[in-house]
Amino acid sequence: MSGVVVKQKKWLLSDRQVALVILFCQLLLVVAVATLFFYLQGEAAARSALLGGGIYWVPQCLFSVRVLVHSAERSTPGSVVADFYSGAGIKLGSTILLFVVVLKYMEVLHAPLYTAYALALLMQWILSFTLNNRY
Known part of the structure; x- marks a missing residue:
């Protein structure tokens, strides 16, 4: 019996798509955590959770915009590194x-x-390691 080789179609996301997926998932997570705190501990806890998630999410958005604003075709290795350093700063x-x-x-x-x-940060690590098996 001959073996049949089935090729799996592997889908790859662009860097911008990966960044948007991560940001969207983090935002959903923060809202879910805030909702959970609202039902368990009340409005003050939910507001605090939203602020804590926002403290992670807003800088991550700024970083993503800074790093992904240039097109890859016109970027040099040096400009990519500079964008990452300035984005991190x-x-x-x-x-x-x-x-x-x-x-x-x-x-x-x-x-x-x-x-x-901490959960938004953990979501960043998990998604960065799993999306497209890049990291």
């Missing part, structure tokens, strides 16, 4: 700024805030 700076603003000027519950932040 923007992400770090905006994360620090958002933490300072939220913790100094808003009344938040720390457990929901840090839980949502």
Whole structure:
């Protein structure tokens, strides 16, 4: 009996599609976590979770825009590295700024805030490692 070779069609996402999928999944996760906190602990916990998730999500959006704004055809290796470094700097700076603003000027519950932040970060790692088997 001869063996039949079945080729699996492997779909690949572009870098922009991967970034959008990750951002969308993180946003869904943050909303789901905030909803869970709302039902378990009330409005203040849900608001804190939204702020914590936002502290991760907004800088990630800024990073993605910075890195993906240039087309690959016109980019040099040096410009890609420069975009990643500047994107990382923007992400770090905006994360620090958002933490300072939220913790100094808003009344938040720390457990929901840090839980949502950590889950959004974990979602980033998981999706980065699994989408397109790139990493």
